[in-house]
Amino acid sequence: MQGICLLGATGSIGQSTLEIIAQHPDKFNLVCASAHSSVDKMADICQRFKPNRVVMGTLEARDELARKCQGLDISFEWGEDALADIAADDDVDQVMAAIMGFAGLKPTLSGIRAKKRILLANKESLVTAGQLFMDEVAHHDVLLLPIDSEHNAIFQSLPQHAQGAHKKHVEKLLLTASGGPFRSWSLEEMRHVTPEQACKHPNWSMGQKISIDSASLMNKGLELIEACWLFGVTPAEVDVVVHPESIVHSMASYVDGTVIAQMGNPDMKIPIAYGMTWPERITTAVPALDLVSVAQLNFEAPDLERFPNLQLASDAWYAGGTAMATLNAANEVSVAAFLEKKIGFLDIATINRAVLNQLDRHAVTSLEVVFEADHLARQATANIINKKGWL
Numbered sequence: 001m002q003g004i005c006l007l008g009a010t011g012s013i014g015q016s017t018l019e020i021i022a023q024h025p026d027k028f029n030l031v032c033a034s035a036h037s038s039v040d041k042m043a044d045i046c047q048r049f050k051p052n053r054v055v056m057g058t059l060e061a062r063d064e065l066a067r068k069c070q071g072l073d074i075s076f077e078w079g080e081d082a083l084a085d086i087a088a089d090d091d092v093d094q095v096m097a098a099i100m101g102f103a104g105l106k107p108t109l110s111g112i113r114a115k116k117r118i119l120l121a122n123k124e125s126l127v128t129a130g131q132l133f134m135d136e137v138a139h140h141d142v143l144l145l146p147i148d149s150e151h152n153a154i155f156q157s158l159p160q161h162a163q164g165a166h167k168k169h170v171e172k173l174l175l176t177a178s179g180g181p182f183r184s185w186s187l188e189e190m191r192h193v194t195p196e197q198a199c200k201h202p203n204w205s206m207g208q209k210i211s212i213d214s215a216s217l218m219n220k221g222l223e224l225i226e227a228c229w230l231f232g233v234t235p236a237e238v239d240v241v242v243h244p245e246s247i248v249h250s251m252a253s254y255v256d257g258t259v260i261a262q263m264g265n266p267d268m269k270i271p272i273a274y275g276m277t278w279p280e281r282i283t284t285a286v287p288a289l290d291l292v293s294v295a296q297l298n299f300e301a302p303d304l305e306r307f308p309n310l311q312l313a314s315d316a317w318y319a320g321g322t323a324m325a326t327l328n329a330a331n332e333v334s335v336a337a338f339l340e341k342k343i344g345f346l347d348i349a350t351i352n353r354a355v356l357n358q359l360d361r362h363a364v365t366s367l368e369v370v371f372e373a374d375h376l377a378r379q380a381t382a383n384i385i386n387k388k389g390w391l
């Protein structure tokens with residue numbers, strides 16, 4: 001029986017993980033769970049799964065949850081320290097890192113330091129603190145399994161004994177991108193899109209932030225950096241390929257001309273279950289892929305002029321140091337501003353570029369340096385957004 005700590009239990013990845021746990025009660029036990037403010041959703045989780053410990057983002061949310069769950073033998077906690085503590089809980093074997101954004105970094109590091117199996121959905125933690133993150137993984141000899149569908153696909157497409165930094169015979173990684181809801185839209189058409197339109201991903205049902213990132217191709221930019229850290233490559237060794245059907249989840253291209261791909265219906269329960277049971281596999285209740293009904297798989301090159309975020313991510317990688325934390329923070333703030341209808345869709349990339357160019361880059365010598373870069377970039381982004389006529 002594997003004890004699970006589910007960070008971000010009320011989100012999209014959280015819900016899919018709970019489905020896998022519910023399908024296999026003989027294999028998994030929800031020991032700890034967290035959410036930020038979704039009290040009602042968390043109350044349902046508590047009633048259904050009866051974890052030992054639950055952490056909410058604020059004291060108010062914790063108190064409200066505790067009131068709703070009276071009679072349940074659960075420790076109700078709140079705040080950052082408690083979040084880091086549940087990831088290191090003695091009864092936990094695996095930590096599913098599924099918090100949205102930079103807020104996922106500290107608790108994920110806590111799970112690594114406690115030598116738990118890490119199921120990494122939260123790409124922002126690896127993007128912002130990549131070298132430190134991977135050093136901690138190596139230092140604590142931790143099993144890090146990528147849950148992000150593309151990275152999970154690459155992991156499955158690499159030779160069995162060539163994970164991590166070793167990529168014997170592998171020439172390139174082929175990272176697929178759906179292209180998002182505006183794949184074929186002109187810049188003029190994208191100028192006035194609403195958050196509702198941008199959140200309508202053609203193939204995946206996901207949280208708001210990652211849905212906007214998919215629409216602006218910042219998700220692919222973050223994933224490019226994520227792939228570099230996970231598999232020990234540079235952006236020059238990763239080709240982004242737009243594949244509107246999201247059936248091929250990514251590929252590894254070998255020196256002899258072989259390309260190995262992982263395919264499946266677009267449902268996150270597949271990579272989640274894979275991570276939870278690797279090197280074994282279990283059933284997921286996801287329908288088998290019917291290639292005859294899919295009929296066509298299309299591929300095209302990404303358009304960096306209409307989707308400049310992808311180029312910005314590559315630039316940030318090559319700039320190195322805190323540049324990636326800066327870009328990520330700028331993007332988190334600009335996406336939130338777009339969702340609040342304070343800025344337009346195309347402004348996201350314009351602001352991201354301005355912040356990346358404006359702030360100094362520093363070597364990442366400690367976690368504090370990353371947090372400082374994140375803080376400064378959030379401030380700079382908010383200043384740009386609040387400044388009238390910033391364009």
Ligand SMILES: NC(=O)C1=CN([C@@H]2O[C@H](COP(=O)(O)OP(=O)(O)OC[C@H]3O[C@@H](n4cnc5c(N)ncnc54)[C@H](OP(=O)(O)O)[C@@H]3O)[C@@H](O)[C@H]2O)C=CC1
Binds near residue numbers: 010057099147
């Ligand atoms: N959804 C998907 O299919 C995929 C997601 N990912 C990655 O997984 C992560 C989660 O994505 P997704 O599930 O879509 O996101 P959601 O927005 O659906 O869920 C986010 C979860 O994080 C919690 N949360 C939000 N802000 C904070 C915070 N400041 N502190 C603590 N907890 C917080 C939320 O709690 P509350 O509900 O209370 O707000 C919720 O439980 C992201 O990093 C995303 O990029 C990667 C691949 C695919």
Ligand SMILES: CC(=O)[C@@H](O)[C@H](O)COP(=O)(O)O
Binds near residue numbers: 150176180210220
């Ligand atoms: C499910 C998943 O992993 C998402 O990151 C998904 O890949 C988003 O799709 P695109 O960013 O390719 O549109």
Ligand SMILES: [Mn+2]
Binds near residue numbers: 148149150223
């Ligand atoms: Mn992905």
